[in-house]
Amino acid sequence: MVGISKHFGPVCACGDVDLSVAAGEIHGLLGENGAGKSTLMKVLLGLVTPDSGQILLRGKPETISDPLTAAARGIAMVHQHFSLVGRLTVWENIALGDRGRVDREHIRTVVREVGERYGLAVDPDARVEDLSTGERQRVEIVKCLRRDPDVLVLDEPTSVLTLEESRDLFTVLRRVVADEGKAVILISHKLDEIIHATDKVTIMRQGRVVGRRITAETDERALAREMVGRELSKWTAATAVGVMDALIEPGQTEPASGPQLEVAEEPTTADEPSAQEVSTPEGSVAADPSGATPSAAAPTVTEATTGVLLRIKDAHAISPEKIPLLRGLTLELRAGEILGIAGVEGNGQSAVGDLFSSLLPLTSGTVEVDGKTIAAGRPGAMHAAGIGVIPEDRHASGCVLDMSVAENLVLADLGGISKRGLLSRSRLNERARALIEEFEIATPSPDTPMRLLSGGNQQKVVLARELSARPRVLVAAQPTRGLDIGAIEYMTLRLHEAAKSGIAVLLLSTELSEILTLSQRIAVIHRGTIVGEMDRADVDVERLGMMMGGQTA
């Protein structure tokens, strides 16, 4: 790919990008969220028409106008968001991207063959909606491989997988590359994955290529630096890019005394619990030998830790399709602590988020705040009980893109800005101005439609709204997903502050690094229930990974 450029309005998703991949190699494409990785690949697949640039296959220029042409040219892609149709069977989904007559027997045989060849067994007659996430991804890969592509693109394939499933996947990829001489492009922003699985790596930042490396000749720190574009504090880097090793063996490359958050203006951040813990793990453990009460090292929190503020008891819930989401989840949260819930996507984290968003009723079990049971699922019940939520998908449930910033800031609390059922414009604006200032939201005016704000600022609006309601519990689901470094730092800082002010913070994340950076206590969720809990100080990544994969080792 030569000189590929693509703009979305003012956003430059790709600017003059060159990328070359040789047969027989796994090529990593590394970059932060929004760096333009997916867009570049969509250009290759014909899903996005580039403004300029050329695609050369085996030296010959090709015009790829749609995915079918791409497939004909031997390019296949496993998308970041699955492209499967749930109600169709596996074989039908696999037939979907083809042309010509649909030959069921043939496709079923092919599915079995491909499955055998690469160790990707799937039942061709199963309905996709009945499969687990891991199985679905297998279907996606089979769908690509059955066409014997020369180039296979995988867009963040591991974000929904357990550690073990990821390893299996990389084994498959190795086989694809080694035995069949195909080229694989692996998109990721997880450094360890890139290091472990790829031969070469291209690093993108803000739509441009900023580096090309032979994987064996580089290391995570160097990659991280290139990816982010500046020397990062270890902790920020870790959060942003997911280098777990660095978090487990602290203090080796980073001076322990260094500030954790570069943008931290407030000196108080130095005392932050997680930082304290990580930088002096021994101290932390020593100060809290019981291990049950976390983060004893942070003095501001100790008084608050005595009482349990939020308690979920044996919660069961099912989806509208009758699929169990929660199976006996039990959880306790104290004021002033940050509890991280780790887990692989699809194991009930979203359900927990939905539960606190009042979106999910329980079939049995209770949610209590301060000992008072809350009617789960009733509109606004959780909010009324003092639970603020930064939802996982802010577009779906966090904000209203077609309302103004001001309106988004007051969604749930109309009481303060209205009189006898009528809204007061002036009070609305007054309130919005105050919050915009306090939370440093970059917006032209309070009346600007939410849609026009950048992702980070949208997230700030959500945060501002939730915190301004003075919640007792704050649930943050994937709070930094899709944000840039600056926004991540800001968010991290705010969550710490919130905990310090006595709010009980529940952090839901699929990024282990995020969990490790922020939490004082870590619980692991698997198949809708908590399978284990440990103190931040006692974290053993292997064990954590196994628990996330379902083994209660």
Added chain:
Amino acid sequence: GDPQTDDPKKPATKATTEKGTDATTGTQAGGTLPKGEPDVNGDGKVVIGVMSPGDTKDKGYYQSFVDESQKYADENGWKLTIVDKINPAAAVQQARNLCRQRVDMVAIGASELKDALSASTEPQCKGVTWYISGGMGVKQTPEFTQSLDFINESLYAAGYAAGLVLKDNGGKKAGYITGPDLDFARAVAKAFKAGIKAVVPDAELVENYTGDFNDSGKANEAANAQLSQGVKVIYPYLGGATDSVTRIANKKGVPALTPGTDRCGDASGVKYAISVVFSPGAYFAGALKDFKAGTLRMGVAREWHLGKDPVPYVKLCDPKGDQEAQLKKLTEDIGSGKLNVDDAVAGKQ
């Protein structure tokens, strides 16, 4: 200003009724005579506005109203404005619109549109003559004239004729197919049945209400079902679906009756055995004649009796044996009052 604003539940006070025997007479007592008939508004031309609730191309009831008036208008160089398929809820407004077109007469084809009469007292309709083909509780006021016929008379006679046919072909079942299940449609069936029973006492009448005068698909199926159950004479009391039912009956050789018009010599490809003529067009023609002569009086109801007046009548298209004589006798008995049809229908004989 509505004529019916006093308690609507009170039965009508009997209007001046003309018991005429001759449709062409212009001399009658009672009522008022609008000046200058037929050009009552004095604009030098005669315009008649015709209002019909149904399709005026239905080859039946509604069409006959229009056809007669069209014929008459053409003969006399009058202009006819036809407004059909009027929703009863829009009747008054439609009548007002006609008044604003400066018509000399508003002729209402069926009593479903009786609410239109309330416009007759309004200033913009001042001087216009009003005519309604009556029945169904139209209360007489001084502003309009109406023609009345009597379902029981013509339908009893129709039933009688059907009975004669049944007797001849040895059948015991007659069929009746109509659209919506209306009070009026039930009354028709009742009189028709009584007439049949007068000839064939153990005959049955199969009544079908398809729900829609124009749904020929369903009417056909009703006919198929009836014919398969041994119905030997069939009465398609329908609108647009009439002919398609008769065609099916023709194929099975089962005689059919007409709903309102004389189609004995019909060349349209469907054959009727009995013409039941209670055509509103025929009554209207009588009124138009008076109108032309300047003798049409408002405030009176003109009654049309079987056996007394030229219409209504029932006619066998291919009479056999003494059928014609029997039917003629019945007609005369009804006309002379020897047979009280209402009692006969009510089973009080």
Added chain:
Amino acid sequence: MTKLLEAPHAARPAGPPGPAAPRTGAPITQRLRTPGLYALSLSLAFAIAGLLVAVVGKSPWDAAVAMYEGSLGSGSSIGQSIDQAAPLLMVAIGSVIAARAGIFNIGQEGQLIIGAAVGASVGLFMPGPGWFVLLMILLCAAIGGALWASIAAILYYWRGVDVVIATLLLIFVANQVVSFAVNRPYLLREQAVPGQTTASQSDMLRESVWLPRFGEYPGFNIGAGIFIAALLAVGVYFALTRSRWGFRIRLLGLNAKTAHRAGVGAVVVGGGALLASGAFAGLAGGAMLTGSGYRIQDGFADNVGFDGLLVALVAKDNPVRAIPVALFFGALRAGGGFLASTGIPRYIVAVVTALLVLAVVFPTAFAEIQRRRVARTTDA
């Protein structure tokens, strides 16, 4: 649920920030294009209609004159147009409320006739002073419409039955319910004059419960319905834009999940919006009953429910904008009735109305498509 036209937010390309297309600095030709398109598509609609009139051997010019005469040509015509507009506007207001809450109620035709039937029962059987009974008729008609809509609401919120389909099918059920009632002497059927049969309709309401009329009769005169409708339109407009209730409805319509989090229950607020739209349709039925026909019969609704829905569509879900649009549709209906009285088959009016609606939605939709296409290429 879908919104009228298409959800405006869905029309924009997704993806985070940044206006999708440069709005400023569009060349003048582009800005003139939409009005030009309107002119073009409207004249095309009229041309087709004219052609059809010519086909039956009448003069299109005379037809146009008759349309004008019947809708705007005189005081009484204007009054007639306004009278026709009143129930359309009421239906449209209800449609707007539902659409803003993200619910597409398509069954106004049924809600209207049920409302009218309930109103008719009240008007016929409730004793009391005229003004009081009139108020009760209107109130109960609205309640009747709301109750009919509530069947769809219950089916949706309880069993997940699609609102569009349920409200649509319920129209046919409503028609039969009313037909049943006006064919039963013990229910609403007209009292028979002895010896005579009756049509399928109710008795006429007594004059004291009719909606008052203003103006001198043969000239300009209008019923009170339009004042009620216009007041409601303005009131609902303010309620939607200024009140907490309106904010909640909007929130629900724009993002149901966020609304739920914020304590806006879909069942209460959304179901309420659906009921409100049913109530407005029922009220329209009550207004038709007490404003012009004074009795109910088969075919009473006469497409007012559907036309009202189209008014809301053309007014782009804005109750105040619906006022002129309803007047336009009212004029079409009034002019159409008058046109029929000149002997031109009345169906031409239905055809013209349909063509005009298509002509009105075409330019905006087309402009939107163009905008999207331009956005794609200028982004590129």
Added chain:
Amino acid sequence: MIDEASVILASAVRLTVPLAFAACGEYIAERAGTINISVEAMMLGGAFSAVLGATITGSASTGLIFGMVAGLIIGFVHAQFSHRLGVNTYVVGLVLSALILGLTSFLLDSVKLDTNNQVNAVNIPYISDIPLLGPVLFSHRWPVYLLIVLIPFVWWLVQRSRFGLELRAAGENPQSADVTGIDVRKRRRQALLICGLLSGLGGAYLAVGEVGMFNQNMTAGRGFVVIAAVIFGGWTLRGTIAGCLVFGAADAMRLALPALGVQLNAQFLIAAPYLLALLAMMFLAKTHRAPGALGIPFVRGTA
């Protein structure tokens, strides 16, 4: 008894056929994601054009083709407005229904149409003489046999062909379908065209098959019964056809019952298909799932 049963059943078949043609079309449209409420318009337009065609050419069979073309044109207009211009599909459907009812009624007043022009009945030799089954199944006008071929074909088209696969994907999960390279809006437009074609054929069959003439609004709400049948059938072809049979048989029963001496309430019977469809949706909503994106306009990039 056998005779009566065979009469009712044969009548049920005749009442079912126009519904079934249109229902095959509506089924395809809904599987592609459109609740097409202009079937009534397509049927009525088809019925009118069929009689017009039969009048012009003198051949009722050619009339069927006219009917299909009329349906196709209505489908085309609907498809362009709702799946190209993005106008709300229900609004388009409503407008088209009003337009076609008006247009056919209007033209009926000004065009002289044949009133007795029907396609031929074909009694299949020998088997049409089998008692009960013979007259019920093998003694109809020839388009009825077309349906016998059409149903398996539609099934194959939707369930087994590439087109059908893509169509279902477009109705279930347009976003995924889009990523896979399927032109969702195009598939939906094509489905509407097929729907128009088949609904037009259904209306045409009613007019030049069963009745032999055209009356104003002669489809009398059959299009909405068709929609009810697809819902009743839980969006499967089997169920849809079964739904048509149920509604057709119910009508046949109610029209035949008086002849057998039973009279039921007319209003209730007319409302019955709609009530049945509502009940079906109520009780089968959980097992019979509608296509995932049914009634949701597709806009690229809104997942």
